[in-house]
Amino acid sequence: MLAFLLRRLAVALSVVLTVSVIAFLLLHLSGDLATDLAGPEASPEQVARVRVEYGLDQPLVVQYGHWLAGAVQFDFGRSFYFRESVASLLGDRIPITLKLGAIALGLALLVAIPLGALAAVKRGSWFDRGALAFCALGQAVPTFWLGLSLIIVFAVNLRWLPVSGNATWSHYVLPSVALGWYAIPAVMRLTRNGMLDVMASDYIRTARAKGLRPHTVIFKHALRNAVVPVVALAAVQFGFMLGGSIVVEAVFSLQGLGQLAWEAIARKDFPVVQAIVMLLATIYILLTFLADLLNAWLDPRIRVA
Amino acid sequence: MPLLDVDNLTIEIPTEAGLLHAVNGVSFTLERGETLAIVGESGSGKSLTSLALMDLLPSRAVRKARSMRFDGIDLMTAGRREMEDLRGDRMAMIFQEPMTSLNPAYTVGDQLAEALRRHRPVGRAAARDRAVHLLERVGITAAASRLGQYPHQLSGGLRQRVMIAMGLMCEPDLIIADEPTTALDVTIQAQILLLLRDIQREFGMGLILVTHDLGVVARVATKVAVMYAGRLVETGPVEAVFGAPSHPYTQGLLRAIPVPGRTRPGEPLGTIPGQVPNLIGPLAGCAFRNRCDRATDACAAAIPERDLGPGHRMACVLDPVAVPA
Structure with a gap:
């Protein structure tokens, strides 16, 4: 088990390093940062001064080494635009996006797994067909439209929930629904297919031959085996939600990572963009690792590997 | 009264090609x-x-019989x-495929105990004792230590013995x-x-x-x-x-x-x-x-x-x- 963990850690570190190099190169190849930073009105002298001030005159390898030396000490430099350290800037935004993503994922799983399981058990029924239709519809609805519709119905007309902001937990309800909505069809379909496979398996027949009640057969014996592939999907979806919450954050005026990434990219705020890319890559890797651990717990056969 | 009395059992399975007469008028008794x-x-x-x-039977299959009685109980109308x-x-059943007939996610002990506790108001300890007793009866050595094992850790022969022990948990007729x-x-x-x-x-x-x-x-x-x-x-x-x-x-x-x-x-x-x-x-x-x-x-x-x-x-x-x- 220890060898397994160490191996996983080594792979994870090399992935993070690779991502950092690629992100670094792409950002520096996207144009002359000094010209952008100095502004359109700047004279060549001013541009040159900016170039030296930000260390952009040095070779890329040196710049990258400099950045890496800071990054390993959690020092990601200062934002070009916000005049604040990148670390504290991210520190303010991360909790908002994590909260949003976690609630959205929780909602999505809470809806999708039972729906998928029921659809499989009642295969071919009106419920199953309705669930599949709901899936198709769910994927066809754009996030921004759903977000705005939710605001109109629940915030403006019914006045049940706040329109925007992040002051209380109730502020997170509508954005979480809008963000989680997109994950529901994929999770539901995977759960349904997994359940269909598992329900046809020999050990489910054994469970029924023991006289177990249907709910025990379905929830104890079938669902646990059916959700193994769902865990990996949920981890990936969570990654998507954190990285892709930008539309939802814009619609609901949540000052999260998505908004920050959008602003930083628009302003060529290189240290912030680089830090966000690194953060998301690290979160992805952590999530897949957690998913592996969870699967090992769900399916004892995986523990051997 | 025989333990089992099957009179004229018929099983039909509707298929796209027509009605499949899988079992046709089978009768037998068992004491x-x-x-x-x-x-x-x-x-x-x-x-x-x-x-x-x-x-x-698979849900598509249609079962008919003049009568089918188990110890006097009409199985057709139950x-x-x-x-x-x-x-x-x-009544218990032991299946053909010992490799796939046990749930991979639960221990042998859990699956054995479940068979007893579903039908008898016994505690965990009693169910465990019964499981150990029956595992020993079906010829499994170090029975107590098997309870914590998962099916994939056992050989085919051992799994089939576990299946038999599972069938015996409630001492069926x-x-x-x-x-x-x-x-x-x-x-x-x-x-x-x-x-x-x-x-x-x-x-x-x-x-x-x-x-x-x-x-x-x-x-x-x-x-x-x-x-x-x-x-x-x-x-x-x-x-x-x-x-x-x-x-x-x-x-x-x-x-x-x-x-x-x-x-x-x-x-x-x-x-x-x-x-x-x-x-x-x-x-x-x-x-x-x-x-x-x-x-x-x-x-x-x-x-x-x-x-x-x-x-x-x-x-x-x-x-x-x-x-x-």
């Missing part, structure tokens, strides 16, 4: 302490017959919950074993069969053994029912059926087994030419007639069931003749 072997080749309906008793109460408690040795090594097969026979005698249960292996039948069964294309072609006490096989199909089956001392080396074994008929759509007359070398025009008509001796019956128009030795 406590008896072992009935249901013999037939793949697709003869023997496994479906056993699943029908447990009400575990409700879903009533059947669930019977299953695992008074009837055990149905569907090809319990097919997936196992030959040496393990013999051990499992003898174990089943011993347990059947010890507990005085009724045992139904579904198999295509006539060697198995000769060793452990008291009664045999030969199935062909969904019909029961010959049934009776093992000595009678093996001693004086009367249906041409039974005779063909027995000719296909080598007999030590009688079959000379290099001598070809008997085979039955042809194939099982398509069971989709109506089928009149004897299902075996297209493969039978003694078939006549009479075989296309309805086949009467004939008594050949005490409990020995067959469905054939021919007069019983002795097997050419």
Whole structure:
């Protein structure tokens, strides 16, 4: 088990390093940062001064080494635009996006797994067909439209929930629904297919031959085996939600990572963009690792590997 | 009152090509302490017959019978919950595939205890004790340490022993074993069969053994029912059926087994030419007639069931003749 963990850690570190190099190169190849930073009105002298001030005159390898030396000490430099350290800037935004993503994922799983399981058990029924239709519809609805519709119905007309902001937990309800909505069809379909496979398996027949009640057969014996592939999907979806919450954050005026990434990219705020890319890559890797651990717990056969 | 009385069981499965007559008018009885072997080749309906008793047929399959009684209980009219109460408690089933018939996500101990606790108000400790006791009874060493193991950590033979122990948890009156040795090594097969026979005698249960292996039948069964294309072609006490096989199909089956001392080396074994008929759509007359070398025009008509001796019956128009030795 220890060898397994160490191996996983080594792979994870090399992935993070690779991502950092690629992100670094792409950002520096996207144009002359000094010209952008100095502004359109700047004279060549001013541009040159900016170039030296930000260390952009040095070779890329040196710049990258400099950045890496800071990054390993959690020092990601200062934002070009916000005049604040990148670390504290991210520190303010991360909790908002994590909260949003976690609630959205929780909602999505809470809806999708039972729906998928029921659809499989009642295969071919009106419920199953309705669930599949709901899936198709769910994927066809754009996030921004759903977000705005939710605001109109629940915030403006019914006045049940706040329109925007992040002051209380109730502020997170509508954005979480809008963000989680997109994950529901994929999770539901995977759960349904997994359940269909598992329900046809020999050990489910054994469970029924023991006289177990249907709910025990379905929830104890079938669902646990059916959700193994769902865990990996949920981890990936969570990654998507954190990285892709930008539309939802814009619609609901949540000052999260998505908004920050959008602003930083628009302003060529290189240290912030680089830090966000690194953060998301690290979160992805952590999530897949957690998913592996969870699967090992769900399916004892995986523990051997 | 027999433990099990099946009268005219029919199983039909609707398919896109038409109605599949998987089992057609099968009748038999079983007493406590008896072992009935249901013999037939793949697709003869023997496994479906056993699943029908447990009400575990695939949902598409339609089960009909004049009557089907287990210890006086009408299985045809029993409700879903009533059947669930019977299953695992008074009638248990052991399946063919020990590798896939146990849930990979739960320990052996959990799956054994569950079988008892579903039907008896006993605590964890008592269920555990019973599980250890039965694991030892089915010949598993270090039984207590097996409880924490997962199915993938056990060999096929061990898993089948676990399945048998699971079937015994509530001390059922009837055990149905569907090809319990097919997936196992030959040496393990013999051990499992003898174990089943011993347990059947010890507990005085009724045992139904579904198999295509006539060697198995000769060793452990008291009664045999030969199935062909969904019909029961010959049934009776093992000595009678093996001693004086009367249906041409039974005779063909027995000719296909080598007999030590009688079959000379290099001598070809008997085979039955042809194939099982398509069971989709109506089928009149004897299902075996297209493969039978003694078939006549009479075989296309309805086949009467004939008594050949005490409990020995067959469905054939021919007069019983002795097997050419």
